[in-house]
Amino acid sequence: MALLETKEITKSYGDHHVLKGIDFTIEPGEVVAVIGPSGGGKSTFLRCLNLLETPTSGHVVFDGEDLLAPKVDLDRLRSRMGMVFQQFNLFPNMTALKNVMLPQMDVLKLSKKDAEARAMELLEKVNMTHRAHVYPNRLSGGQKQRIAIARAVAMNPKVMLFDEPTSALDPEVVHDVLDVMAGLAADGMTMVVVTHEMGFARKVADRVVFIDGGTIAADLPPEEFFSESNTNPRIRSFLEKVL
Amino acid sequence: MKNRFSRFGWAATTAALLAALLGLAAPAAQAETTPATPSAGKMADLRSGKTTLKVGTDASFPPFEFTDANGTKIGFDIDVVRDLAAKAGIKNVEFVQMPFGNIVPALQANQIDVGASAIYISPERAKVVDFSEIYYPGGLGMFVSTSNDTVKSLADLAGKKVAVQVGTKSVEWLRQNQPQAELVQVQTNDQMFSSVKLGQADAVVTGQPGGRYFIHEQGGLKQVGDRLTNENYGFAFQKTDSDIREAFNTALKGMQDSGDFTKASTKWFGDETSTATGPAKERSIFNVASITNSWGPLMQGLGTTLQIIALSLALSLLFGMLGGFAKLSHLRPIRWIGKVYVSVVRGTPFIVQLFFIYFGLPQLGIQLSPMVAGILALGLYSGSYVTEIVRGAIQSVDKGQMEAARSCGMSSASALRHVIIPQAFLRMLPPLGNEFVSLTKNSALVSFVTISELFLVGQTIISRTFDALTVYVFIGLVYYVLTNIIGLAANAIEKKMAVYI
Ligand SMILES: Nc1ncnc2c1ncn2[C@@H]1O[C@H](COP(=O)(O)OP(=O)(O)OP(=O)(O)O)[C@@H](O)[C@H]1O
Ligand SMILES: [Mg+2]
Numbered sequence: 169m170a171l172l173e174t175k176e177i178t179k180s181y182g183d184h185h186v187l188k189g190i191d192f193t194i195e196p197g198e199v200v201a202v203i204g205p206s207g208g209g210k211s212t213f214l215r216c217l218n219l220l221e222t223p224t225s226g227h228v229v230f231d232g233e234d235l236l237a238p239k240v241d242l243d244r245l246r247s248r249m250g251m252v253f254q255q256f257n258l259f260p261n262m263t264a265l266k267n268v269m270l271p272q273m274d275v276l277k278l279s280k281k282d283a284e285a286r287a288m289e290l291l292e293k294v295n296m297t298h299r300a301h302v303y304p305n306r307l308s309g310g311q312k313q314r315i316a317i318a319r320a321v322a323m324n325p326k327v328m329l330f331d332e333p334t335s336a337l338d339p340e341v342v343h344d345v346l347d348v349m350a351g352l353a354a355d356g357m358t359m360v361v362v363t364h365e366m367g368f369a370r371k372v373a374d375r376v377v378f379i380d381g382g383t384i385a386a387d388l389p390p391e392e393f394f395s396e397s398n399t400n401p402r403i404r405s406f407l408e409k410v411l
Numbered sequence: 412m413k414n415r416f417s418r419f420g421w422a423a424t425t426a427a428l429l430a431a432l433l434g435l436a437a438p439a440a441q442a443e444t445t446p447a448t449p450s451a452g453k454m455a456d457l458r459s460g461k462t463t464l465k466v467g468t469d470a471s472f473p474p475f476e477f478t479d480a481n482g483t484k485i486g487f488d489i490d491v492v493r494d495l496a497a498k499a500g501i502k503n504v505e506f507v508q509m510p511f512g513n514i515v516p517a518l519q520a521n522q523i524d525v526g527a528s529a530i531y532i533s534p535e536r537a538k539v540v541d542f543s544e545i546y547y548p549g550g551l552g553m554f555v556s557t558s559n560d561t562v563k564s565l566a567d568l569a570g571k572k573v574a575v576q577v578g579t580k581s582v583e584w585l586r587q588n589q590p591q592a593e594l595v596q597v598q599t600n601d602q603m604f605s606s607v608k609l610g611q612a613d614a615v616v617t618g619q620p621g622g623r624y625f626i627h628e629q630g631g632l633k634q635v636g637d638r639l640t641n642e643n644y645g646f647a648f649q650k651t652d653s654d655i656r657e658a659f660n661t662a663l664k665g666m667q668d669s670g671d672f673t674k675a676s677t678k679w680f681g682d683e684t685s686t687a688t689g690p691a692k693e694r695s696i697f698n699v700a701s702i703t704n705s706w707g708p709l710m711q712g713l714g715t716t717l718q719i720i721a722l723s724l725a726l727s728l729l730f731g732m733l734g735g736f737a738k739l740s741h742l743r744p745i746r747w748i749g750k751v752y753v754s755v756v757r758g759t760p761f762i763v764q765l766f767f768i769y770f771g772l773p774q775l776g777i778q779l780s781p782m783v784a785g786i787l788a789l790g791l792y793s794g795s796y797v798t799e800i801v802r803g804a805i806q807s808v809d810k811g812q813m814e815a816a817r818s819c820g821m822s823s824a825s826a827l828r829h830v831i832i833p834q835a836f837l838r839m840l841p842p843l844g845n846e847f848v849s850l851t852k853n854s855a856l857v858s859f860v861t862i863s864e865l866f867l868v869g870q871t872i873i874s875r876t877f878d879a880l881t882v883y884v885f886i887g888l889v890y891y892v893l894t895n896i897i898g899l900a901a902n903a904i905e906k907k908m909a910v911y912i
Contacts, residue, residue, distance in 0.1 A: 220814055247820025257815035260911050261833045270829055271819035303911040316815075323819055 169232065171196045171358055172217065172249075172327055179212050179228030186212045186343070188382040189226070193362060199227075199353045201369035201390070202362045205406055206381040212360045213379060214331050217360065218249045231326060247275045250320030250328040254335050256312040258304040265300040266292065268319045276323065290318040294348050310341030314348055321352065330354065331360040366410060371396055378403055417667050438445055445756040454654045460502035464655075467523035469511040474624045474679040474874045480704045484508075487679040488527045491546065492646070494671060497663035499655075515540055529620070533642075542645035542660050547676070551581055551639040552619035554632045555605055563616050564636045567585075568592040572613035574603040575869055581616045584640065601625075601873045607632060620680065627681035628879045640701075662670070701878040702885050713766025713889060717787055719854050720893075724847055726790025731797020738802045749798065756795035761853060764788050769860045784869030785857030793850045800842045804835035810853035837908050848894045855890070865889060 170193040179187040186209045194200055202210050215221040217228060219242060228235040230245055257312055268287035272278045278286070291297045294314035304312055304342050308351050313333055320328060333349070334342045346368050352374050353359060363369060369376050376393040378386040380402055392398060394407070417533075456462040468488065470476045476486040484506045496504045507523055514526040518540050519886075531549060532542045555562045562571060569591035575581040577596040578839050585592050595612045597603050604625045606612040615622065619638060626632050648656040664670040673682075702709065737749030756764065770783040779787065808831050816826035858867035869886040 218818055220818060243817075243820045243821075243822050246818060249818070251815075251818035253811060255809075257809075257811040259812065259815070259830050260832075261830070261837075262911075271816075271821060274825050275820040287508055305911055319819070385581065407646065 170194060170229075171198075171231060172360075173227075174223075175227040175229070177213075177216055177223040177228065179209075179221060179358060180224045181408045183250065186382055187216070187223070190378065190379075190382075190384055192384065192387075194358060195358050196326070196358055197371045198375065199357075199359045200375045200377055202360060202377045202379060203364070203366070203383075203406075206403070209382045211331050212289065214329050214360060214362050215328055218242050218246050218251060220251075232365050243275070247323055248326045248409070250323055250325035251290035252313070252316050252320055252328065252330045252333045253273060254332040254407045256304075256316045256336075258307075258312050258316055260304050261302055263301050264296060264315045267304070267315055271319065272322050286322055290322050291315070293317045293321075293351070295344075308341060309337045310344045313337065313345045314380070317345070317348055317352075321357075327360065328357040330359065330363070332362050332364065334363070334365060338410070364410060365393075366407075380405070381405075414741055425534070452860075453679045454658065457501045457655070459889055463503040463505045464496055464501050464525065465512045465523040466504060466506050466525045466527050467509050467517050468526075468528040469514070470506070470508055471871070472511075474627075475620065476527070477875060478708075480707050481622065482707060487547075487675060488529060490675045490678070491666070491672070492525065492527045494666060494675070495659050495662040498665055499658035501658075505619070514765070515647065518647055521649065522650060524649065525659075527800060529644050531642045532645040536647065540647040541650055543648055543656060544663055545643040545645055546663055547644040548619065548638065549644050550619055550642040551584060551616055552617040552622050552634050553636045553639060553726060554604075554607070554622045554626070554634050555613065557631060557633050559613065559633075560723050563634060565589055565639065567618075568614060571613040574606045574615045576600055576603055576617065579617070585616055588639075599870060599874065600881060601877045602876065604629070605631060605879065622748075623680045625877060627679070633741070634870050682690045686752055696880060697884070698876070698878050698881050701872065701876045701881045704876075707873045708868050708872070709865070709885075712863060712865040715863060716854055716865040716893075719782070719789065719857060719862070720847075720851055723786045723789035723793065723854070724850060726786060727793035727797050727850060729845070730790055730794025731801050734798030737803025738798065741804060749802075753798050761788070761792050762856060762859065764792055765856065765859060781857075781862045785854075785860055785862050787852060789850060789857065792853070796846050796849075797843065800839050801835070802844065803842075804838040805831060807838055808834045837905065837912070840901050840905040840908070844898055847897050847901070851894050851897060852890060 173193045174190055176189045176191060177187055178185065178189050182386050189215060189222075192213075202214065204210050205319070212221060216223045217230075219228065223236070231247065232242060233243065233245060233318050235245060257269065258264075262270065264282065267282070268290060269283040272283040272286060273280060288297065288300065291300050294317060294319065296311060296314050299311060300314075301309060304315070307315065317333075330349070334345050337345065342365070346365060349359070349361070349368070349374050361368070361373070371390075376386070376388055376390050377384055378393070378400075385402055386393065386398075386400060393403070400403070434893050453462070459466055468476045468484065470478050470484045470486070474486050475488045476484060479485050488912075489506065492506075493504055493878060495771060507517075509517060509523075511528060514528055514530065515536060516521045518526055526540065529547075529549070530536070530542075531819055532545065536542070553562070553565065553568070560876065565588065568585075571592060572595050573585060573589075573592040574595045574597055575585065577598060582594060582596065583706070585594060595606060597606060600617070600621060603612075603615050603617060604622075607615050608631050614630070614635075616639065619634070622632070626634070646657075646659060663672070665673075706859065734749050734752050737745050738753070740746050740749070765785065765788040768779065768788045769781065772779065772784075812825070812830050813826055816830045817823065821829075855866035858870070861867075863871075865886060869882045873882050876882070
């Protein structure tokens with residue numbers, strides 16, 4: 169059974185129809201790269217997956233539960249879907265370590281000691297133990313994003329959602345973050361990654377979803393998507409611009 | 412009854428006026444009347460020292476009765492009553508502090524034996540208590556600058572500026588008896604005299620004893636013409652205590668004959684000749700004694716002010732938090748409550764809100780003590796500004812913060828508590844500091860509802876010493892220090908919290 173599935177979701181702001189009926193599924197352990205031109209609705213789609221945006225119509229089913237059902241415990245379901253933002257959104261009023269500890273203590277009700285142990289373990293994984301006690305204002309963008317990933321992973325999510333995690337980074341640190349993400353994928357994490365990093369899509373993703381004009385215009389394995397035989401004109405013109 | 416008003420100061424006067432305007436018929440608290448049983452042994456017990464003569468007085472009316480820096484009751488009435496009691500053979504005398512309006516009821520209730528508080532002998536009072544012979548002439552008098560030779564009688568006041576204290580008997584009396592006088596209505600007793608000294612008015616019409624006391628203390632003024640009204644002071648007794656009253660009358664006669672009475676009167680009012688044309692007394696501009704002599708009451712006033720500030724500040728934060736969250740609520744009726752609160756409270760003068768709470772609410776059956784009313788009014792008023800500070804600060808936190816917290820599964824309450832509010836609080840600190848400086852300064856306004864905080868204590872001192880300059884400079888300085896401490900504290904907290912900025 170699919171881990172996460174959308175059925176015919178649409179999203180409109182007034183009479184601006186941003187998503188025009190999207191059907192999407194992802195199986196456990198899959199990595200899906202979402203690409204497409206700016207303004208095509210990629211972020212809106214991703215944010216509909218954990219209901220940061222409420223779809224105008226359609227269904228989102230996660231782990232067998234309909235997120236739009238009336239009495240669903242959204243907080244509990246969200247705690248099993250990690251999200252990583254383009255702008256990091258670390259909590260500036262606490263240290264890197266506390267950033268990773270807070271949701272564990274507040275949502276998973278871990279003791280301070282357990283939360284700290286797990287946080288240190290994850291900071292180790294993203295190579296950030298040496299910056300554990302530093303406030304975010306003293307961290308570089310790449311460091312912030314690795315902390316943000318650790319914060320999300322600490323919740324033991326079943327799926328991770330990334331919205332252009334490297335777009336706000338200096339080119340030389342993009343790889344630090346992509347390496348961490350590739351490591352997660354290798355560990356079997358289910359991931360939906362909105363990205364402009366074609367290299368990542370090609371090497372790490374199992375599928376590439378192309379969103380344009382509020383619809384999924386293509387959903388293919390990367391080797392097919394990027395192959396010369398893919399003659400979809402919208403994809404061709406998009407790839408010419410980014411490659 | 413001019414003097415009766417002035418003893419409570421302008422705040423009470425204004426308050427009383429407003430109460431009257433609101434049609435507040437506040438019935439005087441009627442003390443439980445227990446019939447006093449005539450006892451032939453009462454005088455004997457007083458003379459043997461078995462019982463103590465209880466004298467009711469409101470020690471806030473210099474020079475008749477007031478308190479020195481140590482809180483000891485002093486004044487003309489106090490001296491005279493002690494002397495009369497001694498002459499009557501009464502061993503022990505105790506002065507009991509009570510509001511002026513309670514003295515006659517207390518006599519009726521047999522709680523005190525004598526009322527000695529510059530009480531006018533009036534037919535209404537004489538129905539329920541008995542009075543001694545007249546011991547001091549009161550009534551309205553006319554006072555002008557010593558250098559003024561043109562005003563000699565009531566008729567000369569036509570077209571002249573006459574200083575009167577707002578809400579006192581002089582105002583009505585002059586309107587009826589010298590309608591051509593141009594009234595300069597001032598708030599306090601001392602401002603009346605100052606306005607003549609400073610040339611802002613030509614004459615003062617006020618209670619004769621008050622005028623004489625000013626001349627005794629300050630000089631520069633003289634009394635002209637005859638007494639304008641015929642009112643006199645007497646000591647009040649229970650109807651059943653004719654023996655005590657007779658003993659006092661005999662002793663008074665003796666005091667007057669021996670010259671002791673003149674001595675007491677000269678001590679507190681100056682001698683007759685000097686009060687007629689008191690030359691301006693030499694004084695240094697600043698009189699440290701005006702402060703040091705009243706250090707105790709001033710510190711007490713400061714204590715009250717600090718208490719008012721602390722409590723209204725806490726209330727202001729509470730209202731501000733509630734208001735701020737109300738304005739951010741996604742429920743329209745709650746948003747609406749927050750909006751109405753801010754627009755009403757910010758759109759009306761503080762003094763109107765204070766008077767509404769203290770004088771208006773009782774009409775709806777909500778009677779608050781002055782302290783509660785003052786703190787509530789300050790808290791509500793300041794809270795409306797804090798509401799906007801809270802709302803602005805919370806809205807200024809990047810919405811990605813809430814999204815990040817929610818996407819981890821945190822509830823919106825948790826997100827607010829751990830993520831949003833701590834960040835918002837730091838941004839609130841500078842405007843909160845400003846707001847609490849305003850609150851500190853506004854706290855002086857609660858003197859209007861008769862709270863003896865720093866400012867009112869200062870005014871009381873001025874009514875006794877007439878040293879407005881020194882006292883206001885000192886009080887200003889105290890507020891200056893307070894506001895600066897608040898400013899520094901806000902800065903220090905901000906600095907300490909801003910480690911992550
Ligand atoms: N809250 C909103 N209100 C109105 N319009 C919105 C809102 N959010 C997004 N949009 C519009 O929806 C469209 C899709 O936006 P979205 O952010 O999903 O695009 P995107 O594919 O992520 O683009 P980019 O690559 O630039 O991030 C845009 O035209 C955008 O202006
Ligand atoms: Mg986007």
